[in-house]
Amino acid sequence: MGIIVSLEEIRHVLKSDMRILVGGFGISGTPLSVLDQVLHTDIENLEIVSNNLGDNGMGLHKVFMEGKIKKAIGSFFTINKEAVVAWSKGELEIELLPQGTLAEAIRCGGAGIGGFYTKTAVGTALTKDKEIREIDGQRYVFEKGIRGDVALIKAAKADKLGNLVYHTTARNFNPVMATAADFVIAEVDEIVDVGELDPEHIVTPHIYVDYIVQSTYIKEGSEYVEVK
C-alpha cells in the first residue's frame, strides 16, 4: 500500500499556511529528519502546534530560523531565545496554553470533542478573555479542541501497516497528535513486519498513520546525530 516512503516524498504533503502539529518535548520524541525536510521546500507562513519550538538548533528551531513559521501554539517558548525576540518585534505570533490544556485540546480535536472545561489556569492572565463556568462548585475554563492539517510525529517502531510503539518519555505528545490531523507522518527508528508488535502493546493503531519514514538520526552519547 506504500505507506513507507522516502523522506523526499513527504515534501509534497506540506504546503504554505498549513497548521502543523509537531510531536516532541524538547528534542525527545521529535521527528528531526522530517522537520529537516521542511527546509528543502519553499513553504512558509506555517502555524505550528508544539510544546516548544525545538531546541539547540534542532527540529523546529531550524524551521523557525529559516523564517517559515508565522504562529506557534504551545506551552513553553521561553527556551527559544530567537522566538522571544521575533515575538517582541511582531514577527511571530504566539498562543500560550498550559501544557495539560494543550495536550487535552489536541486529544479532543482527534476524538470528536468540540471543547472541554478544565480547571487549569482559571483566574490567570491566560484565561482572562475566556469563558469561565462553574460545574459542581468548581470553576473551569472552556477550551476548544485543536486539530491540524498535518501531524509530524516520532515513534520508536512502526510495523509495515503503520502501528506504532514509542520509547520512554519520547512518547509525550506524539500519540494524541497522531489522532488530530488530516494527514499523519510518523518518523521511526525501526520498521518491523506486521505481526511483530503485540496487539496489547500497540499505542497508536495503524489507522491513524498515513506515511512512515525511516529516521536518519541516531543517538550518540548525549546527543542526536544525523547519519546519511
Next chain:
Amino acid sequence: MGIIVSLEEIRHVLKSDMRILVGGFGISGTPLSVLDQVLHTDIENLEIVSNNLGDNGMGLHKVFMEGKIKKAIGSFFTINKEAVVAWSKGELEIELLPQGTLAEAIRCGGAGIGGFYTKTAVGTALTKDKEIREIDGQRYVFEKGIRGDVALIKAAKADKLGNLVYHTTARNFNPVMATAADFVIAEVDEIVDVGELDPEHIVTPHIYVDYIVQSTYIKEGSEYVEVK
C-alpha cells in the same frame, strides 16, 4: 503496604448509597469475584455506573437481582430483562448515555475535566433537555464528567505495586474507571513481582489502584466458572 487483600477484606470498603463504577462489557472484563462479595454485605441503594447490568446471572446481574441497585447509569440495559421490568415498575432508575459519551464522561471525571461537548446524540431524545452548543459550525451537546466513590475493575495481571495490564477486549471501560473513583479495587487473574511488567506496556499505573484481589473465576471453554 498491603494493597493485595483477600476478597473478604473488600467488603468494608463498600457502603450503602455509594456510586460504584463497574468495569466490563457484557461479562468480558467484569470483576466477577468482587461483585459476588457484594452479596455478602447488607449494603443497598447503590448507584451503578456500568455499560450493562451484567449478563446471564453473572456479575451485576446477581447484584441487581438481590435488590441492591437503586439506579443504573450506562448505555445498554435492554439485555437485562429483569432490569427492564423493574424500571417499568418504578423500582429502578435508569440514566441512558451513548456508549462513547459514557466512556468519555468517566475519562473526564478522572482527568479533572468538568465537562465536554460531544456531537453524539445531538437531535435525539437522549439530549432533548441538555445544553446544545455550536462550535465551529457543528452542533454539540454538553455532558459532565462522571466520578464514583468506588471503582470495581478487572485486569489480567497486576504487579505487587498495583500496575495493571489487560487482556484483549476485556480492557474496555476498566482503564478509565480506574482513574475516576475515590477508591479502586482491581480483580486480577495473576499477580506478579514488581519489575515483571514492562514500563512501556503498563496500561494503568499503580497510583490509581488501592486494592488488588485475586480472581476466583477462570475461563473454561465458553464460560467463566468459579474455583474456590
Next chain:
Amino acid sequence: MKLNKREIIAKRIAQELEEGDVVNLGVGIPTLVSSFLEGKKVYLQSENGLIGMGPPPEENSVDIDLIDAGKTPVSITKGASFFDSADSFGMIRGGHLNVAILGILQIDKSGEIANWAVPNQPILGVGGAMDLVAGAKKVIVASTLFAKDGSSKLVDQLTYESSGERKVDLFVSEYATFMFTSEGVKVVDLYGDLTIEALIEKVGLPLLYEVEIAK
C-alpha cells in the same frame, strides 16, 4: 447460488467498500458483509476496543473475553490492536472510521435514521449506535426495505426516535440502493424484482431514478 435478501444487501454493500477501509459493522445484516469482500482487505473495528477483527474463531480456540460489540467471540488478524472504550469512541467520533454499516428501524427522506428505540417499549439501550452515526466518515444503512407488517422503513418523517441529526450516505435494501440528495431520495441502483414504478408505489414516496440510456 441464490442469495437471500440479507445476503443481497450485504453483497451490494461489500461493493461500496474500498481496499484499506476501516469499517465498523453493526449487528445483524452488517456482519454478513465480511463474507462478500472477495479478497478486498478492510480493517474491522469493534467499538468495545479492537481494530483488526477477524472471523469467528474455531470452537476450540474461543476466548470469551475476546468479543465483538454484539458480545460474540471473534478472532483477530495480523496487525490488530486493543484499546480502551474511551480511545475506541475517540476513534469513532473523531472521524477515523471510513465506513459504519448500520441496521435501522426507519429512515426518512433526508437520510436521518432511527435505529435504537423500538416504539412503545422502554428506551433502555442505545449502545454505540449514536456515536457511529455521528462520527463515521460515511454511514451506510443495511436493511430490508419493508418491516414485517409490510410498511416501508423509508418514510417521509421519522415516527421512531432519531439516532442523530447526521444524514446517512447510502441505504442499501434488497430491492434498491438509495442516496439522499437535496432534490430528494435518489435510487442509484435497482436490482430486486420490483420495477421503479412498483417501488415508488410500495414505498409511497417520490423517488428519483435516472435510467442510463447509453448502456
Next chain:
Amino acid sequence: MKLNKREIIAKRIAQELEEGDVVNLGVGIPTLVSSFLEGKKVYLQSENGLIGMGPPPEENSVDIDLIDAGKTPVSITKGASFFDSADSFGMIRGGHLNVAILGILQIDKSGEIANWAVPNQPILGVGGAMDLVAGAKKVIVASTLFAKDGSSKLVDQLTYESSGERKVDLFVSEYATFMFTSEGVKVVDLYGDLTIEALIEKVGLPLLYEVEIAK
C-alpha cells in the same frame, strides 16, 4: 555537614512527604528534595509522561530521550511506567498526585502563587505549572523567602501574574514554614537565624506564631 539555604528548604519539605506519596518535583530547589528522603519511598511523577522517576543516570547509561520535565536525563525505578502527555495531565488535573512541590516568584497572604511570568518580560512560557497548581492534592512551595533585591516573596497582594486561584498548602523557606489560614499567614515552624519579630519586620506582613510552651 552544614546545609545551604536550598538544602535546608529541601530537607524540611522531605519531612512533609509520606511513604508511598506520588510527588511531582518542579525545577530548581524541588529537585533537591529526593536527596533528603532518608529511605522513605515516594513515587516521582514527571509531567512529560513518567511515574517512577529515579536518580540521574550514570554518564554511560544516559538516554537523552528519557528526561524529566526540566529536560534533564533521568533513570527509572522498578515498577515505573510511561504514558502520553494527555494521560499525564489527566493524572495531574484529576487529583492523582499527593503532592506537587513548586518554586515561586511570589506568594500572597492567601497562599495564591505566581510562578511562571517574570514581570516586564514577554510571557511566552508556562509549561505544566498551572496544571500542577490546579490539580495536585497538596501543593508545597519551595523557595527562598527573599528575592535577590532583598524584597520578600511573601506579599500582601501578588504583583506578578497568578498561577491560578488555588491556594497552596505550605510554603517552606530557609527561615520558616508558612501555612495559609482564614486568620492569616501562620508560621508553623521557625528554624533560620531570624527571630519571629525579625521575620515579621523583614516580610512586612503580620504573621501568626504560636510558641509551644510545654516543650
